[in-house]
Structure formats: structure tokens, C-alpha cells
Amino acid sequence: MEGFYQALTLIGIGLYWMLVAGVTIRVVIKRRSVSVSLAWLMIIYILPIIGVIFYFLFGELNLGKKRAERAQAMFIPYKTWFLKLLDCNAHLPEKTPTHITHIDDLCTNRMGIPALCGNTLSLQDTPQKILKSIIDDIELAQHFIRMEFYIWNEGGQANGVVSALIRASQRGVRCQILLDAAGSGKFFSSSWCQMMENAGVEVVQALKVKPIRMFLRRLDLRQHRKIIVIDDAVAYTGSMNLVDPEYFKQDAGVGMWVDVMVRITGPTVNVLSAIHCWDWEVETGERSFPTAPECHIEQDNLLHPIQVVPSGPGMPENLIHQVLNISISRALKSVTITTPYFVPSEELLQTLRTTAQRGVKVELIIPKNNDSIMVGWASKAFYAELLSAGVVIHEFTGGLLHTKSVVIDEQYCLIGTVNLDVRSLWLNFEVTLVVDDAEFTKQLYWLQQTYMEQSTVVDETRWRERSLLHRFLERVFYLFSPIL
Known part of the structure; x- marks a missing residue:
């Protein structure tokens, strides 16, 4: 024996x-x-x-067999739809300022999406303003509403959005709501979700994983985009989930979440609509291209060229990562960044250091207290390198700064759903806008300045004097930073 x-x-x-x-x-x-x-x-x-x-x-970027096959089959038809935008007179590369020409070229060649002019933009920086604006636009919907979010949480004005959707559905508006299965898990079991479905609102779980299939698809691939499109006439995107911060994670000990959204009209709306249609088809198999954008832009309305940059499994890999690196490395005077989660790739870290070392003013604004302990410590592991290169680090004390923005030379900006971490840059479904408009960029830069006023600057001398325990925890979590 x-x-x-x-x-x-x-x-x-x-x-x-x-x-x-x-x-x-x-x-x-x-x-x-x-x-x-x-x-x-x-x-x-x-x-x-x-x-x-x-x-x-x-460990591996595995979308699952069915979704991967759909995404592969979809790519050429969607790229063909995007390439038709090259014939729209909203695409004017010869008149588009040179700030984003290189980004326009990259996205057109890799994804077929060109930068389009003729848009109007509104930066909304308070949850009350954002949610009221969304409700007002839903009330005017006549044909369809497309929405997708990572988190939908009941409570406060978020319930007002649900009520507006129910009324829209009851008057014949088709409402397609795509929510991440993990981020919105609690909402799917709520009475508000049930009321929406009973009223005819289509609510679909994105990237749902059954226990029996958990080894067949990577569990932490998430649908992180935030997009609203109404009648292909109005769109929203930005950092805010469909939540009322006064009713969301109040016991997390990090304060209220601080976010922005951008309300858009013009040809870019149709591009964002196409991104939602892509995600809807990946999940459901149902194809419905958006309407073509209005292509009769008046010459005096050649404003606000916007490049939509999506990324995620099934799309050209690392596209947003490339755009970030190109934008930061080409900065001449200043780079100002806000992000809640800062765990950069080695390439992006070197780009930030090199940009600062050649005399560009690089400022990073991140929350002092983070809802992810691991990410919070891992972020601090990069401070020493950045400070020694001349990067100014501001730790925001007014809550969990969740805004994801980059302002380059106070001339153009990037704003959307993308955190500066490996998860957003390489794994999740994300979207960002590259906006080449000085007035809009100035508004965003002013907002970043208000964040700085609510922050403390990390002093390099004091940072060198931090405790051995502090240094040890940084290094431990730094080792895991490539997979956080």
C-alpha cells in the first residue's frame, strides 16, 4: 500500500x-x-x-469563440461603412488643423474611421447637469435610443433616466441598452431593470460568463464604453457611468466620484452610433448600421474636427495606446492628464518621462484615495521615476477623480472612457475622442485647473523620505502592475 x-x-x-x-x-x-x-x-x-x-x-486575450467569430466577420463590413465617411464633406483633411492629422491618418488606415468636422460640443462637468441633459434628450427621442455603460446603478437621478426610457419605449421609441454583466450585475436583479424590460426596453448583458464556460473566455474583459445616441442626432460619451454619485459607493471611503460627459451633435454622432451597433452585434448577432451622417456641412461650420478612437478585442489592437503615445510625444509646451487609475505600460511611462525631460510641462492629476488598493499602491511605484524626470504629480483630494482626459499644448485634447492602465489600453472595450478645437480644449483645461486647486502636489524631496514599508508595498504591487 x-x-x-x-x-x-x-x-x-x-x-x-x-x-x-x-x-x-x-x-x-x-x-x-x-x-x-x-x-x-x-x-x-x-x-x-x-x-x-x-x-x-x-492570462490571455480570449473573447470567446462565438464573439470572436462575429467580430472577425464584422470587421470588413464595418470598415467599409466607416470608409464611406471619406466622401463626406465633413472630412476635410486639407482644412483640418495639423494638430490631429497624424491621428486621423492612423485611425483611417487601421480602422477606416476619419476625423470629421461640423460638430458642436458641450462639456458637462456635474452629475446633476449630465443626468438632466440626458433625460431632456430622451424625452425628445422619436425613433431610437442606443446606450451602453459599464455600470448602471439605481438611485437618485439615475432612476429618472430609467423613467424617461420607459416613457420613450411606451411611445414607440426603440431602446437598446447594453450593460456590462459584471459592472452592472446588481442592476440586472433590480426592480428598475425589470420595469424597463416590462415596458419593452431591450436590456442586454455584455460579456456575460456562465460558470461552466469560465475557462473558455477571459473573465476580466469588460465592456467599459459609455455611449448614448439618440435618433443619430445627439450623442454623449465620457467618463461617467449611469449613476447618481450621491447614491453610488458611498461606503467606499473615497468620496463622491467626479466625472465629465461630452454632449455632441454633428457627423461624429453617427460614428459613435456605429460603435454601439458594433458592440450590439458582437453580443447579440443583430446587425443594424446607423444612418449616414449629414454631409452638407456649411463652410462657416467647419469647426470641431473630432477623431473617434475605439479599441477592444476584435478591433485593431493598441489603437488608443498608439494615439496616446503619438499625442504626448509630439507635445511642444504642455501635457495635462487626469486619470483615476494610473498603471502605465512601459512604453507610455517612457513617453511621459522623455516628454518631460525635453522641457515640456507634464502634469498628472490622480486621486489621492483610490477605490482599488492594489492600483493605488501600484500607481505610487511610478512616482519616483516621473518626479525625477520633472513630471508634476497632483493628488486630488476632492473625491474619486474619475475624469479621463489629456490636454496637449492647450490646443487639442483627448476625452473619453480610457484609464491610463494596462486594462484600459490593452483589454477592455473603450472609446475616446480626439478633439481639435481650441475653445472646447480651453474649457477642459480650465476644469483640470479646478482639479489642481483641490489637489496637493507630491514633493520629490519628501517622497524620497517615505518609509521602508511604503517602499516595500509599492514594489510588491508594482510586480503585478502589468496585469492589474
């Missing part, structure tokens, strides 16, 4: 060795950054069995 148990032990050790060796080989042969591979190898070796399970769940 003793020999039997010895043999069983040897077989178990052998099988485990083969499993770890196989996963190690798989990690090594995958094309990705060395830091990501090393982080996964560390997890696999430090946490026997559990590390291997984690890798199967979170």
Missing part, C-alpha cells in the same frame, strides 16, 4: 510539473511585453495550482 501512495505522489508531481511546464511555455511563446510575461510566471510559481488557474482565467 505504501508503494501505491508513493507511486500516486510521483504521478501527481509529474502531472503538476507537466502542467506548469506547459503553461510556462505558453506564457513565453505569446507575443507580449516581457514585463507581463514575467508577472504571470511569478504568479504561477508563487501560487501553485492557483496561479495556473488564474492564468487560464485572466
